Amino acid sequence: MGKDKKYFLDEKPEKLTYGGVFRRINDWARARSLWVVAYGTGCGSIELRPTFTSRFDAERLGMRMVATPRQADVLIISGYLTVKTLKRVIRVYEQMQSPKYVVALGACPINGGMYYDSYNAINRLDLYLPVDVWITGCMPRPEAILAGFKRLQELIDSGRADGWKKYIDNLDRYRENQKKIIKNWKMPNYNW
């Protein structure tokens, strides 16, 4: 980073509390208004198109695609994740505003899937990012994705989807893992 220091503020995020006066209604609203950042990482992003358009119509669940991570609630890891992409994914995730959720599609984020011996596809996503919902399959069909989202809504509604909190609480461990495989960490350290 060096000279770029002045362009990025570099301080550790504060711990966030969960709850408050309107906790119930907040959770209810969050569950019914999931904005998904349009970021396709692997082959699964092709499955998201039918999910969100007329055939399966995810919008009836209150979901919609947004173009910028700042406004999004949900990050979908749609398939295998290379080292190079992982770096971007971490950045996107950190630019999203809490509360935020991660949904991982397919086998690859779980254990590498068919890319178990690839020199550049990671094996386990949850070493690097907190995943709220895993949807298995290679790739999962839109029906499965919708089911996954339904599950996510349930989790949010009942206040159990707290990956964003875990990430902040265990940030040091996540960072360690991330930096282990990303050799040249050309990113601001803590920044959102």
Added chain:
Amino acid sequence: MAFFVSSILLILIGLYAVLVKRNIMKIVIGLSLMDTGVNLLIISLGFIRGRTAPIINTRDLLVNTSSKVVDPLPQALVLTAIVIGVAVTAVALSIVMLMYSKKKTLEIDEYKELKW
């Protein structure tokens, strides 16, 4: 009359040289010719037939001078004019000399640096 005609011819010849000749020397000569022509013209203007020069060298001229001599003034003028003409020619020739020493030519076409 012959004086008039010849003087005007002289002027015209000089003018011809100045207007047409491409050699600097010829132009200078033309100028001198013009000068001479003009002088001749002036003299002939002052001439009155049957009178003598306005130089009082004989005694009888002392009486009634003005009716016996030609008009003296043109002659005086011509004297001056001749002197001036000589001076001009001298300056002209010296300029021509200098010009020749610079470019080694007397063709007027070579002296057209200054234009437009």
Added chain:
Amino acid sequence: MEVLNRLREKFEITGDKVQRDDLALVETTGKDLIPVLVYLKTYEGFKTLVMISCVDWMEKGKFQLSYNLWNPEKKKNIIVKIFLDRENPVFQTIYKIWPQAEVYEREIHEMFGVNFEGNPTQDEELILEDWEEIPPMRRDFNTLRYSMEKFGEREPKSGIIIRKQISEQYDEWRRK
């Protein structure tokens, strides 16, 4: 294809083969490759460089570079290939003939470690960021072991044992 005949007259052709009606393979030497390519581009109408590919003939100790050209008027393909020494894989760039070759050469450099002299950008990262091992497409690179070391455990112990065995088998096979 009669192109081959003309090529044979003009250049040192060490082998050729007509694969299909519209595809021929030509093998030449490193010294003659660039003249051949220029000739094909200028006189024979093979104006398009489709791709450059590389093959690792580890057992022969060679890298094979294949230049795939396309004649859009006659709809013919020709592949010109050369062999490089695997220990010291150096060759000249052809990006002055086809600018797009720059990226192919960069990729081959990254994946196989072939050096293209004169290519201005070949040392920049194309796909791999901060790669420290030997180029990953070389066949002596053990990708499974690399994955295990780098990305850590992916499932219970038994799976790891199996993967270790596979990795060792690969090493043995490679040693043969």
Added chain:
Amino acid sequence: MWAKILYAFLTLIGGIAYGLLLGGISRKITARMQNRRGPTVWQNFIDLWKLFRKKTAISHGVMFYLAPMFRLVGGAGTFLLVPVVVGSPYLSNFSFGGDLIVLMYFMVLGCLGMALGAAESGHPHAPIGVTRGLSQMAGYELPFILSVIVLMVADKTATLEGIVRAQQGGILHWHLFTHPFAAAAAFISLLGMMTSYPFQVVLAPQEIAVGPPTEYSSTFLSYMFSGRSVFAVAKYLLFMNLFLGGASNLLWAFVKTFAIFLWPLFITNVFPRLRLEQSVLFFWTWPTFLGLVDLLRIYLVR
């Protein structure tokens, strides 16, 4: 006075709610037109609440921080300068604050403030979207101005009350029917104002990531969201007053604004997008021509 302010405040709350509801309805209708179920009509309320109650937000600087307020106050101000029901002591808002000329300039304030805030974010997409929006505004303002001037000259007044009063006495006195060309021009320019397709290149989520508000999140976004909703309602109300004879009571106001709301909605769902220069040139040709027809008529008749 205080009662008036209170009523205006209540009207404003109602306006925001109405705007959000209209947004939900438009999503629903769009979905039905695309053969989907779509979200509930209350979806915008849920989204607003969620954004409002997000845990964290980021700011890029002072202007960035203030811009949502600009947007909300600009939208609300525009809304409050337009009488909902002309002549009613409660529902004519603050229309004593200024006439149509004031209104047309006040409309810009919110947009300009938001543009500045968005620009401070440092994201290139934001100013790109802003410049597109401003350019498009230069396009649609021309026909809109033409028709507004037609009305002002025809009614010899620049106040909305006066214009509404001039339309009383039956449906055929509406300017929609007395000045059909000007009305057509204005309604076409309304499409540009609402940034609906085919003039949607301003937001363009697919290429410049919703343009100006691209860096806004959480509570900021909820402010902008409500500002935009009430701004839309203000525009519908303005058009109602200009062309549909105003409203004699609240119900008529709902009906007429809903009718106006449907017009860009239907266009949006069946048209592709124009490039910016195409839309500017479009606005400067056909709607302008229509407006000029009525302007010439007014000019010659006078």
Added chain:
Amino acid sequence: MVNPILIIGITLGSAFLIGIVQAFRPRWTGWIFYPTLVFDFLASAVNLYGFLSGSIGKPIMVKIGGFPPPVGINLLVGKAEAALGTLIFAVALLGAYHWGRRGFPQPQGKIMVLFLLLALGAAGISFTGDFFNLFVFVEITSIASYGLVASSRREEALEAAFKYMVVGSISSTFILLGVVFLYKATGSLNMLDIGGKIAGGFSSQVLGLISLLILAGLLVELEVFPINGWALDIYQGADPVVVALLAGAAVKAFYLVYLKTASYLALPSFFKLSLIFGGGTYLVSQFFAWRQENARRLLGYSSVGQLGLLILAGGLLLSPSLPASSRAMVLAAVVLLILNHSFSKSSLFLLADNVKGEKLEDWKGVLSSSPVFRFSFTTSVFSVAGLPPFPGFWAKLLLVMAAARFSPWLVALILAGALAEVVYYFRFFYLVSLGDKKAEVGNNLLAPLVASLFLVGAVPLAYKMAADKLSLTLPGGVLVLLGLSLLVYLLGFSRLLQWLASLGLVAYGAYLLLPFLKADLSGFFLGLILAGAAVLLLATYPGAKNLSSSFYPAYLVVVFSMAGLVLSTTWFSLFVFWEIMSWASFLLINMGRGKKAAWIYAVLSAAGAYAMLGGISLLPSPYISSVKSPGPWLALLLSLGFLVKMATVPLHIWARDAYGESPDDFTPLLSGIMSKMGVFGSALVFLYVVINLSSRSSFNYLLGWAGVLTAFFMTLLAVFQEDLKKLLAYSSVAQVGYILLGLALFTPLGWTAALYHTVNHFFFKGLLFVAAAGIVYRVGTSYLPHMGGLIRRMPLTFFASLLAVIALAGVPPLSGFAGKWLLYTALIEKGWIFIAVVAFLASTLAFLYSFKILHAVFLGQLQEENCEVREVPIPVAVVEIILLIPLVVLGAFPRLILDPITRVLGKVTALGIPDLKYTKTLGVVSRLGHWNALFLMVFFAGAFILALIFFALTSARVKLVGQMDVGYSGEVPRSPEDLHFGYGMYDHFRRAVKWLIYPLATRVWRGIYEALGAVAEMGRRIYTGDTNTYAAYVIGISLLILLIFKG
């Protein structure tokens, strides 16, 4: 009284003596040479003083050889002759000094002899009272000139000398022939005698022919077109000192004798001859000089042109139909012209002697080489081009006024020539002031300095002469202030002192002009000028800036000439101050980066001013308020100058670069106040001229369209401008277009709008330009793509600019909206609905560039190189705050300005009072609508604060992030440049409107300039450089004169 024969005798004697001394003691020659010249000069000056003081009553008549005239030869020295003699010897003295310092060519003594003979001949030509003697002196002069021209022995000099000799011989042949024939016809050679005879009714058939012969000879020497090729060659080829003497002095003697001969031989066709040849020479030479690339030849063309003007004036003098008052004007003009031309041209030629190389490009950078050079050059160019306050200006004024009695076409001709002169002289000026490097110039600068000091010293004299003749009175206080402003130049060693002195002077000016601050139009503008200048001057705090030492004097001259301008009661006075303002501002603009822009500005200003002068000359009475029944052309002529200053389409081409590249400290004044002088002038034209026009409404409508098209196109161009100051320049011009539109409406409401906008435009545009100056000072560039993100570094400036831009865009609740509201209300009331549409659209387009100003400078990404930029200097910040307050206060209480405007308009009886009512809640009600500024302000502020508080209480945890932390597709941006959107911001819009922003006006103007230049280029080819051709021209033209004008 000194006997003139002494001058001639002593000079001749010294000449011989030098010749002798040269042979023995060459060093001693100077001891004879200089005293002789000094004596000559002093003797002539004593005589002149005698004539002027009245101690010598009648002309001095010197008899030679004891014979009384007409028999003997005599000298006749009157006032004119004495003056000319003084002039000749003064110039000769300057030239001799200059030559002496540089070193005479060898052989020194002979050159000195020639020099003395030349001065003597010239003096003799003017002194003599006898025709033959005249011929002798002409020959003396000519021969001396041949020798001197050839003295430098360069090839060109020899060539020029030869040509001169051939042509001169022919001309003297003509003179000689004419003299002899004259003697033959009249029997006398004495001028007075012949004059008396002819006046007494003597007539002869050949007399006309004879006198034409003499005049033709003299016309050759007077270098009339087209028989002046030889003269141009001399100017180009000969030694500049010789040329200075020839052009500055000797030719004037020929001119005098020409006038004398023509008046003695009194032939009715003479004045036509003079007018035709003088006018033709004047116009043609000024025109031919346009594309001249050789500096000396350019000066030659100018000399020839000035002589042409003199001959033209002589023609006017000879004209029998000229009234006596006009004759006095022309006489004064001739005196001033001779004075002006002699000194300025000798100064210029002596300066040319100091510059290596003859091409214009060799002159690049000489202005920065030495202050003396700069002073002399500027003074000389200004005076030779006839600019205030130098004598040439007053001469031109007098001549034009006199010529107007004669024929309007003559006025047109004089002004066209003057314009052409400005074109090429300022092209010269612009080329000379180009280049950062200092050119190497000689240090032989005393003589030109003295000459230009003479010019400066002649200013009061010239002013007095002109003021007497024209019954011109300028406000005395303003003149004092102008004088004091020039004195500030003397403080040039310290900018800080100059700054303080300037502030004090403005304060003193305000005190002095306080009685004029009444509630009328001029009082209104005076208040704006004084208050504005004081505030803006504050911001020019020099600090570490690199200001020219003449910055503050010029600045003050601009300010006070504007004050004089608005206090003028006559058109003359208006014009004089207008010109002073224009040229002082030209100097200021020329101090900036845009030298070429300054040139274009100069040309267009001059064109406008001369149009105005033409219009003024056609008015029966000079009082502003008494223009009766003008024609539309007159109205247009009078307003053209003002339209130029307002940069109305299509006269706007100067504005962008002149504003954008003038010194940053001057631009606020230029935009905030100086452009308003155009507004003031237009207001006068509307009030006093257009109002009496029969086609008034269509004239107004036309100007209304001009105004709105200016607003529209300039706004459009501003949108695509990538330079901060140029963008603001376009914006400024556009706003002035609105003001013009308001004036053209000619309704009370329209004028209210215009005047309101005038004040308000000063506030916000002054603020923006001041801020721009501060930004440019800190950042070092005004190129927008190199800025961005400066809000972090200059929060105050951003805040000030934000408010200014909101006011500029006319968005409520700030002050800018009132002007818009009034204007649109007025437009719709008047029924100019098409104009209203365009005006509305233009103000919509203004939003585009408003955003651009703020975004490209302050928002977006802070660039790498601007990271350490600091807030603007304190004085600038102070001025920003001062100018900020009215924007907000007027936004809430527009009546603070509207009420005074109403009072001012109450004085303007032609208009009446605007139909505005005010409600109890401070709302404004017009016939069309209403608007409550205070309510909007309170409402907006209240709602904003409420919303802000609510937000702060309820919002999520807001975290400030770094500038590069943006959603970038997950990528980490490498540098701010990658993220900044600051170049080509409206390219998409440009694609839509590129047919509207085709630079038509620029192309057309440039096309006209190029075409005229090409014609001039072609025309110049008649000077082929061939001796025979020149001789043929002489013969041909003489024959033509004889044929056409005989009898």
